[in-house]
Amino acid sequence: AQTVTQSQPEMSVQEAETVTLSCTYDTSESDYYLFWYKQPPSRQMILVIRQEAYKQQNATENRFSVNFQKAAKSFSLKISDSQLGDAAMYFCAYRSAGAGGTSYGKLTFGQGTILTVHP
Amino acid sequence: GAVVSQHPSRVICKSGTSVKIECRSLDFQATTMFWYRQFPKQSLMLMATSNEGSKATYEQGVEKDKFLINHASLTLSTLTVTSAHPEDSSFYICSADSGRQGQLGNTIYFGEGSWLTVV
Numbered sequence: 001a002q003t004v005t006q007s008q009p010e011m012s013v014q015e016a017e018t019v020t021l022s023c024t025y026d027t028s029e030s031d032y033y034l035f036w037y038k039q040p041p042s043r044q045m046i047l048v049i050r051q052e053a054y055k056q057q058n059a060t061e062n063r064f065s066v067n068f069q070k071a072a073k074s075f076s077l078k079i080s081d082s083q084l085g086d087a088a089m090y091f092c093a094y095r096s097a098g099a100g101g102t103s104y105g106k107l108t109f110g111q112g113t114i115l116t117v118h119p
Numbered sequence: 120g121a122v123v124s125q126h127p128s129r130v131i132c133k134s135g136t137s138v139k140i141e142c143r144s145l146d147f148q149a150t151t152m153f154w155y156r157q158f159p160k161q162s163l164m165l166m167a168t169s170n171e172g173s174k175a176t177y178e179q180g181v182e183k184d185k186f187l188i189n190h191a192s193l194t195l196s197t198l199t200v201t202s203a204h205p206e207d208s209s210f211y212i213c214s215a216d217s218g219r220q221g222q223l224g225n226t227i228y229f230g231e232g233s234w235l236t237v238v
Contacts, residue, residue, distance in 0.1 A: 043232045045229035105151055106168065107214070
């Protein structure tokens with residue numbers, strides 16, 4: 001079974017500065033997807049960024065970028081120029097891409113990191 | 120874009136009664152939906168995979184007789200909490216995959232979530 005670990009229960013950053021959220025995962029699969037989701041106080045899950053494991057290039061979405069280290073099974077999220085609206089709980093998630101099997105299509109989430117942005 | 124609607128957003132029920140939560144894909148057909156449970160400041164825990172036209176697949180430790188899942192159509196999955204007790208109080212979230220049967224979609228859509236309070 002796959003596991004996802006976020007070792008930072010809480011992080012804080014000053015507005016306009018950069019913060020990095022850590023995520024490690026464990027899997028024996030070679031084909032999978034990794035995600036970062038943001039959950040604001042409204043509880044709506046919002047996709048921040050997605051990475052296909054077969055792609056070596058790190059995904060970027062505007063101020064959000066990842067550092068994907070497949071061999072180390074590490075998938076950190078960097079938020080640049082932090083804004084007050086970035087304050088939320090962030091979840092790292094894993095999804096198997098292989099067809100069939102009991103894990104097919106499921107998202108496995110990390111414990112989450114609460115990000116506070118100070119003005 | 121595609122939307123997954125979850126209803127009700129909040130429900131309060133008396134201990135011993137049953138309550139139904141609906142998860143509906145509004146503009147796409149979802150052969151597979153997932154139900155998660157989330158306690159405050161904690162991660163999302165997968166409860167079960169809802170498969171259209173067949174029985175749901177429950178995760179280990181989830182009581183299938185307590186959490187009844189029905190996926191009678193390609194756009195609707197329901198979660199019924201039977202004989203609810205205060206410890207069932209939680210936030211329940213559904214998600215739907217955009218792919219066709221047997222194939223993962225590129226996008227996972229989440230419902231807005233449902234707060235259940237059992238008094």
